[in-house]
Amino acid sequence: MEENRSWVVIAEQRLAVADLLAGLTEPQWECPSLCAGWRVREVAAHIALAPQSPGPVTMAVEAVRAGGRFHRLNHDLAVRHARRPSADLVAELRLHAGSRRLPAVTNYRNILFDILVHAQDIAVPLGRRLPMPVDAASAGATRVWTMGWPFWARRRFRGIRLTATDTDWSVGAGAEWTGPIEAILLALTGRPAGLARLTGPDR
Helix, strand or coil, X not given: CCHHHHHHHHHHHHHHHHHHHHCCCHHHHCCXXXXXXXXXXXXXXXXXXXXXXXXXXXXHHHHHHCCCCHHHHHHHHHHHHCCCCHHHHHHHHHHCCCCCCCCCCCCHHHHHHHHHHHHHHHHHHHCCCCCXXXXXXXXXXXXXXXXXXXXXXXXXXXXEEEEECCCCCEEECCEEEEECHHHHXXXXXXXXXXXXXXXXXXX
């Protein structure tokens, strides 16, 4: 998917998440998300931080503090930012929805699948529906499949062919597992809720 279309979807998803969050009660902000170990609040903070991420020097300091562990770094930044009032996080998402600023160590392809997946991390456990554009989900799934670290999707799905039922997309070889491209993207990024929506041998 071309870059400008990707940024349009990113902005739309940020605004959709903001609208969803604005209607939550405070207890709902504290609910576990699909992202293991993260509450809805932390996921929201992570999304809000993406277009206003610290610069390279600050990120280097934070990386040292996290012992060089990427997941720990992401988690620590989100936890600290999540201490802000809920209304402030919603306002930040809306204010920066159209921003194309990138964190120092990533690119728009990663930001695309990141917002798609994290939007579902929030919506699914709350029983809400946030539509995921099929073309964007396909681009995100392709990116995750080909990138290796940190998801190692090809290794985890060795011997499986994943085929989308709602678009022309498939990867891998072996026993065929099928489902919506949205569910495949969630499964590729380690979400059991996505895996549960796939059908096939031994499923």
